Amino acid sequence: MARLDLSDLCFSVGALDILRSVNLTVEEGTCLALLGPSGCGKTTTLRCIAGFVQPTSGSISFNGQPVVGVPAHKRNVGLVFQDYALFPHMTVAENVAYGLKRRSVPAAECKQRVAEALELVQLDTLADRLPRQMSGGQQQRVSLARALVIRPNVLLLDEPLGALDRKLRDQMQVELKRIQRDSGITTIIVTHDQEEALSLSDRVAVMFDGQIQEVGTPTTLYREPGSRAVMEFLGASNILDGTAVSAEQDGSHIKIRDSHTLKVSDALESGRDVQLGIRPEQFLVETESPVGRENSIAATISEVVYKGPHVELYVETEQGLRLLAQRRIRGIAAQDTFVIGQSVFLTVEPDAILVFGR
Amino acid sequence: MSEERDFRLVVNVLGWAAMAFLVFPVIVTLLVSFNGSFFIEFPPSSYSLEWYRNIANINKIGEATLISLLIATIAATLVTVMALGTAMAIVRYDFAGKAALTSFLLSPVAVPIVAIGIALVQFFIRLDIAFTWYSLVIGHMVLVAAYPVRTIVASMTLYNPNIEEAASSLGANRWVVFWTVTLPQLKPGIISGFLFAFLISFDNYPISIFLVRGGLTTMPIELFNYISQNFDPTPAAFSTLYILIISLVIMFVEKRYQVISLSVGR
Ligand SMILES: Nc1ncnc2c1ncn2[C@@H]1O[C@H](COP(=O)(O)OP(=O)(O)OP(=O)(O)O)[C@@H](O)[C@H]1O
Ligand SMILES: [Mg+2]
Numbered sequence: 001m002a003r004l005d006l007s008d009l010c011f012s013v014g015a016l017d018i019l020r021s022v023n024l025t026v027e028e029g030t031c032l033a034l035l036g037p038s039g040c041g042k043t044t045t046l047r048c049i050a051g052f053v054q055p056t057s058g059s060i061s062f063n064g065q066p067v068v069g070v071p072a073h074k075r076n077v078g079l080v081f082q083d084y085a086l087f088p089h090m091t092v093a094e095n096v097a098y099g100l101k102r103r104s105v106p107a108a109e110c111k112q113r114v115a116e117a118l119e120l121v122q123l124d125t126l127a128d129r130l131p132r133q134m135s136g137g138q139q140q141r142v143s144l145a146r147a148l149v150i151r152p153n154v155l156l157l158d159e160p161l162g163a164l165d166r167k168l169r170d171q172m173q174v175e176l177k178r179i180q181r182d183s184g185i186t187t188i189i190v191t192h193d194q195e196e197a198l199s200l201s202d203r204v205a206v207m208f209d210g211q212i213q214e215v216g217t218p219t220t221l222y223r224e225p226g227s228r229a230v231m232e233f234l235g236a237s238n239i240l241d242g243t244a245v246s247a248e249q250d251g252s253h254i255k256i257r258d259s260h261t262l263k264v265s266d267a268l269e270s271g272r273d274v275q276l277g278i279r280p281e282q283f284l285v286e287t288e289s290p291v292g293r294e295n296s297i298a299a300t301i302s303e304v305v306y307k308g309p310h311v312e313l314y315v316e317t318e319q320g321l322r323l324l325a326q327r328r329i330r331g332i333a334a335q336d337t338f339v340i341g342q343s344v345f346l347t348v349e350p351d352a353i354l355v356f357g358r
Numbered sequence: 359m360s361e362e363r364d365f366r367l368v369v370n371v372l373g374w375a376a377m378a379f380l381v382f383p384v385i386v387t388l389l390v391s392f393n394g395s396f397f398i399e400f401p402p403s404s405y406s407l408e409w410y411r412n413i414a415n416i417n418k419i420g421e422a423t424l425i426s427l428l429i430a431t432i433a434a435t436l437v438t439v440m441a442l443g444t445a446m447a448i449v450r451y452d453f454a455g456k457a458a459l460t461s462f463l464l465s466p467v468a469v470p471i472v473a474i475g476i477a478l479v480q481f482f483i484r485l486d487i488a489f490t491w492y493s494l495v496i497g498h499m500v501l502v503a504a505y506p507v508r509t510i511v512a513s514m515t516l517y518n519p520n521i522e523e524a525a526s527s528l529g530a531n532r533w534v535v536f537w538t539v540t541l542p543q544l545k546p547g548i549i550s551g552f553l554f555a556f557l558i559s560f561d562n563y564p565i566s567i568f569l570v571r572g573g574l575t576t577m578p579i580e581l582f583n584y585i586s587q588n589f590d591p592t593p594a595a596f597s598t599l600y601i602l603i604i605s606l607v608i609m610f611v612e613k614r615y616q617v618i619s620l621s622v623g624r
Contacts, residue, residue: 150528
């Protein structure tokens with residue numbers, strides 16, 4: 001277990017800069033989710049930490065000890081690959097014992113620790129199977145047990161649940177979270193899935209184009225992202241261009257193009273160009289006009305998409321402003337049925353609107 | 359649906375025709391070897407085991423078979439070890455001339471064996487090692503070098519290189535990774551490559567004929583010498599035994615190491 005620090009980490013192949021100054025700290029025993037679009041450098045970051053590639057410059061340290069230059073097999077890093085990378089010619093127990101054998105752990109202790117690790121991932125009954133005789137989810141757990149049993153300094157998971165179906169994925173997420181918390185190992189989990197990132201980790205780092213854009217707790221990052229790009233990456237959002245028209249004591253008014261004026265809770269000087277971000281679930285959707293309320297927008301439904309627990313409404317105002325709203329579905333009530341062409345009113349609280357500079 | 363039936367029919371006919379084509383000469387050899395008469399006749403009119411007893415009378419057959427076994431074992435072993443390096447280089451690394459080397463080793467171009475035999479013998483005379491064990495082993499290595507490269511490359515392309523990184527993250531250094539992960543993974547390719555090389559060397563005639571002289575002789579050469587002077591079915595008896603032993607070895611290796619799965623995937 002260790003604190004992990006990456007500072008000013010750069011990695012280039014030829015003239016191509018893949019990582020450009022990655023700075024990241026993962027506190028001891030916590031789990032950080034590394035999130036970012038495909039090709040932004042997540043796997044490369046993990047490969048630098050694991051020691052498979054040498055960074056062009058910058059430093060990596062475990063508990064303050066620099067590890068750049070230490071070969072991969074001496075770093076004591078636990079790795080779980082997206083395709084599991086189990087040894088096909090070894091049984092489950094032999095796979096898990098592999099790292100212990102390399103550490104010359106005595107046979108009795110080795111057996112004991114393998115059994116414990118398999119119990120942790122609930123595979124103790126399948127110890128003698130070969131990887132090809134197991135399902136994807138089971139192989140994934142073997143791979144996790146194999147990485148955990150060596151008591152690594154840090155655990156790196158590269159899209160560990162990517163190959164699993166939705167249901168198994170949800171199940172494994174819960175299990176992964178329990179195992180990470182119980183073992184208390186410093187963990188980085190790479191994922192494409194923002195929901196997974198938000199639910200699994202203590203902190204989330206969003207990476208764009210070889211750089212960490214923002215780091216924060218799941219709640220702050222989702223509710224108050226520091227930039228429009230992060231907001232858009234972490235879920236559906238409405239981004240509106242506007243200009244501050246008047247400042248008040250408890251906020252200011254923003255004029256959206258030539259249509260509506262929205263009240264926000266930030267104090268902004270008049271004339272400033274800004275971008276507003278509104279999460280679709282922050283809109284209150286009503287069919288009756290909410291008389292006398294602030295931030296109410298009249299619009300017509302142009303598309304309805306049912307998403308199980310909620311329904312997504314694509315609406316358009318008379319001035320041509322397109323918005324996405326979301327509404328939870330409760331019960332099987334008929335009043336939750338929206339149709340294309342229907343008039344609705346969207347209302348949003350001033351403090352639910354995020355303001356980004358432009 | 360009738361297309362499906364026609365397609366199957368054609369595949370079946372071709373499959374059985376190929377089988378017959380491969381198996382028929384073996385059956386003829388088998389029957390002839392039990393022939394009761396002195397001359398080769400088919401089908402035989404009487405049966406005996408006489409030609410099996412007569413195998414011992416083929417000139418130098420024991421010695422020649424032993425030499426062939428030794429040459430094939432040495433050549434196949436050396437070539438397989440070299441092929442391991444070559445295959446890794448071809449699959450994993452970039453180097454000058456890679457494309458040329460790859461197409462030379464992996465394309466099914468038939469090597470003009472007689473031309474190579476002539477070239478080799480001249481080369482060995484220059485080096486003053488012609489008609490020695492060295493020249494015979496080296497000649498056979500040239501003959502069989504490409505086969506293990508092909509089978510090992512095939513097994514490498516089926517294999518996930520991440521498992522080597524997994525092993526190294528678990529504490530294995532480069533050598534340990536090679537012994538515990540790479541080598542076991544490549545085993546089917548290595549074994550089938552070795553077998554190919556061994557078998558091709560073991561019954562090679564055209565290269566050997568240029569490279570042997572005097573006491574240094576090989577099984578196919580002595581067998582051919584016998585055939586050119588005698589007309590009895592003794593060589594058929596020898597061939598039947600040979601085919602039987604080889605088939606047993608291949609069956610055993612296949613069962614033990616699943617060499618077939620090389621092409622079918624596991
Ligand atoms: N050895 C290499 N040589 C050249 N380019 C490379 C190399 N390794 C990675 N890249 C490039 O670096 C970029 C980042 O790759 P990386 O695998 O880290 O992305 P990622 O964030 O893990 O993406 P994904 O989510 O798709 O897995 C990609 O554009 C990739 O093509
Ligand atoms: Mg990746």
